[in-house]
Amino acid sequence: MSVAIRVALATSAMGRRWDVDLPRMVAALRERGVDAVPVAWDADDFDWSQCAAVVIRSTWGYADRWPEYLAWVDAVAAVTRIDNPAEVVRWNTDKRYLRELADRGVPVVPTRFVASGEDVVLPEGPFVVKPAVSAGARDSARYAEHHHDLAVRHITALHAAGATAMVQPYLSRIDEGERALVFLGGAFSHAMRKGPVLTDVGVVDNDRAAHPGLAPHEPSAAELDLAAAALAAVPGQDTHLYARVDMALGDDGSPVVMELELVEPNLFITHSGGHGLRRFTDLVHQRAVAG
Ligand SMILES: Nc1ncnc2c1ncn2[C@@H]1O[C@H](COP(=O)(O)OP(=O)(O)O)[C@@H](O)[C@H]1O
Ligand SMILES: [Mg+2]
Numbered sequence: 001m002s003v004a005i006r007v008a009l010a011t012s013a014m015g016r017r018w019d020v021d022l023p024r025m026v027a028a029l030r031e032r033g034v035d036a037v038p039v040a041w042d043a044d045d046f047d048w049s050q051c052a053a054v055v056i057r058s059t060w061g062y063a064d065r066w067p068e069y070l071a072w073v074d075a076v077a078a079v080t081r082i083d084n085p086a087e088v089v090r091w092n093t094d095k096r097y098l099r100e101l102a103d104r105g106v107p108v109v110p111t112r113f114v115a116s117g118e119d120v121v122l123p124e125g126p127f128v129v130k131p132a133v134s135a136g137a138r139d140s141a142r143y144a145e146h147h148h149d150l151a152v153r154h155i156t157a158l159h160a161a162g163a164t165a166m167v168q169p170y171l172s173r174i175d176e177g178e179r180a181l182v183f184l185g186g187a188f189s190h191a192m193r194k195g196p197v198l199t200d201v202g203v204v205d206n207d208r209a210a211h212p213g214l215a216p217h218e219p220s221a222a223e224l225d226l227a228a229a230a231l232a233a234v235p236g237q238d239t240h241l242y243a244r245v246d247m248a249l250g251d252d253g254s255p256v257v258m259e260l261e262l263v264e265p266n267l268f269i270t271h272s273g274g275h276g277l278r279r280f281t282d283l284v285h286q287r288a289v290a291g
Helices: 013-018 021-031 062-079 086-092 097-103 148-160 172-176 221-232 275-290
Strands: 006-011 035-040 053-056 081-083 112-114 127-131 141-143 165-169 178-184 187-194 242-249 255-261
Touching: 006 021, 013 035, 021 035, 021 275, 053 275, 062 081, 062 086, 081 275, 097 255, 127 148, 141 148, 148 165, 172 242, 178 221, 178 275, 187 221, 187 275, 221 242, 221 255
Parallel strands: 006 035, 006 053, 053 081
Antiparallel strands: 112 165, 127 141, 127 165, 178 187, 178 242, 242 255
16 A cells, blocks of 8 residues: 655644635645645644655744744754755845845845944935844834934834844835746746735834735736846755745836745745646645655
8 A cells, every 4th residue: 555645834823824825735735646734833743754845835923933933944854855945944034135136136125234233324215124034014114204213213123122124215116016926846837916015104013914906917028037037046056846036116117126935925826827736736746756
């Protein structure tokens, strides 16, 4: 009797509630003969070593427990395959990677990182303050130029919480939609567009919708080129199981990288017309068999 190969899809309490792709991925993998199980990354009674592979999916909320999360990724990587790999997760959970992308010539949102003790220099015009380790627009806010004191208070609060702050000009053309280009196994799969998240000025609100007005998007050649350049600039030789490149238009109309998501992006598989789910299933199956 052959025993089905076991693959864990790592999620979280939030993911179990909101990740609409997760049950579809589990069902598609089971149809393929894979013993797919969704498991919260912080479950204390699950033996990850019994899995042929662990696929990080909706481990949302990890930013509040970042060291513990990285320790979990390392512990899993020590006993089985994990996608994306531990070193990719470590590199990609800290947005200081944007600096590396910029150094490699990839257009990114102009970003100043302000660590605790460093001087705060704010850009001219409207701007954004957010933490270097974050997701879902957590602890992020948009400010008007005259909001200097409010913004400094925000940055001080981020430092007090142990975070490094990021300051960026507010990209007003995000009103035309932030684009999310999804790659599976290194190949472009599908893209989505969403509306601006920081619609109110001068407030941190952690209950904002992460993907307002989500709609399918046909990427331009410039957007596809930018995504390819961003992915080519990631350290290491891996072809990532999945990647999402988020971008918005700068003032001159050319796209700039807002975020490169290699850890737990929402892949919007349910919006990919079936082919995304098939490709994801194929890739997970192949990688689990290959070990
Ligand atoms: N510089 C910016 N200009 C305009 N909007 C921004 C900017 N930075 C962040 N935002 C808004 O905040 C959201 C969250 O920021 P992002 O950098 O994607 O971090 P994360 O998704 O990891 O929380 C974005 O989707 C976007 O709507
Ligand atoms: Mg984002």
